[in-house]
Amino acid sequence: MTIKVAIAGARGRLGSAALKSIMNAPNMEVVAALDYKYEGQYLHVTEVNDVPGGIPIYTSLENLAAVNKPDVLLDVTDPDAVFKNVHDAISLGIRPVVGTSGLSKGNIALLTELAAENQIGGIIAPNFSIGAVLMMKFTATAARYLGDIEILEMHHDKKVDAPSGTAVKTAEMIQAVRESHKQGHSDEKEHLAGARGADFDGMKIHSIRLPGLLAHQEVLLGGKGELLSIRHDSFDRTSFMPGILMAIHNVMERQDLVYGLENIID
Template sequence: MTIKVAIAGARGRLGSAALTAIMSAPNMKVVAALDYKYEGQYLHETEVNNMPGGIPIYTSLENLAAANKPDVMLDLTDPNAVFRNVHDALSLGIRPVVGTSGLSMDNIALLTELAAKNQVGGIIAPNFSIGAVLMMKFSAIAARYLDNVEILEMHHDKKVDAPSGTAVKTAEMIKAVRESHKQGHPDEQEHQVGARGADFDGMKIHSIRLPGLLAHQQVLLGGEGELLTIRHDSFDRSSFMPGILMAIHNVMERQDLVYGLENIID
């Protein structure tokens, strides 16, 4: 069976890479693109024009679904659009695979309820890199024994949200296995606001945004006389493609929504 995929955000850097990967997969086909503009035009690789033969572009998911009947919607848009896109997809019976960060836990709870009600599978993945998911899993294992943790995440300077979805997901996984406590000196003082980073259940998260970076994270776990560092680096967007293809395959077998690629990795 050929899986028909619509891509929201196909003109972006990650979206363009995903478009190429899906078109190269033997049992997948990109049938349409969802965008905020260019209604009625066509996407030819990275170029948009009026010449048929490319990927048709829609600004309405409802119209896209009626014309192309996709099995899966891959969302690689931005935090301002993702909730509506996923909500509409679930309502239309389209399985969402989401790589866009910015969904709150309340958003995810609402979408989980909608997926269960409609019996439509979905996957929300803060990071599609298999290596990054393993980094998160290893960090959660280590935090059972070294429970003083700081997370340092580093991304390119075009990333609009901070902290990253990967950092938040890492902190959530660690929170599930350790007792909440305030780290550092009890009388610690910040002489510059934000110097100690964001506080998540007592852990600190630090965000760096610089040109030259893509997606990198270190989890530092401190113990008496020792430090464990678990680090992952994505140097190219190709690192996300195996996870995207895995998620598209997996979501076809689901009737629920899962949050985190670690849930579909043995």
């Protein structure tokens, strides 16, 4: 069986890498691209023109679905577009695989409920890197024993949201196993606002944005007389491709929406 995939955000850096990866997968086919412009034109890997033979571009998911009938929508767009895209996909019977961060807890809850009502499989993954997901799982295990934690997430300077979805998901996984408490000195004062980072259940999250970075995270877990550091680095967007392909396969076999790639990794 060939899985028909539509991509929202196919012209972006992650989207174009995913496009090539899916096109080279033996049992997958990219049937269309969802975009906010270029209706009626064609995507030829990275070039857009009106020459037939490329991937047709639509600005309406409903029209895209009527013509191409995709099994899966891979969304790698931006926080402003992703909720509507995923909501519409589920309503149309298309399984969403989401690599866009920025969805709120409320958004995720609504989409999870909608997927359950429609018995549609879906995955929202703050990070598609297998190594990053393992980093999060290892951190959650360590947090049972070392509960004073700070998260440093580092990304390229074109990333618009902070903290990253990976950092938030890591903190949520830690929160589930860590006794809530405030870290640092009880009389701690910031002489520059934000110096101690964002507060998440007493933990601190620091967001770094610099050219030259791609996607990196280090979690520091402190104990009496010791420090454990767990770090993951993605140096190239190819690191996300195995997770994307895994997620596309997985949603074809499920009837619910899950948040986090760790839910499909043993």
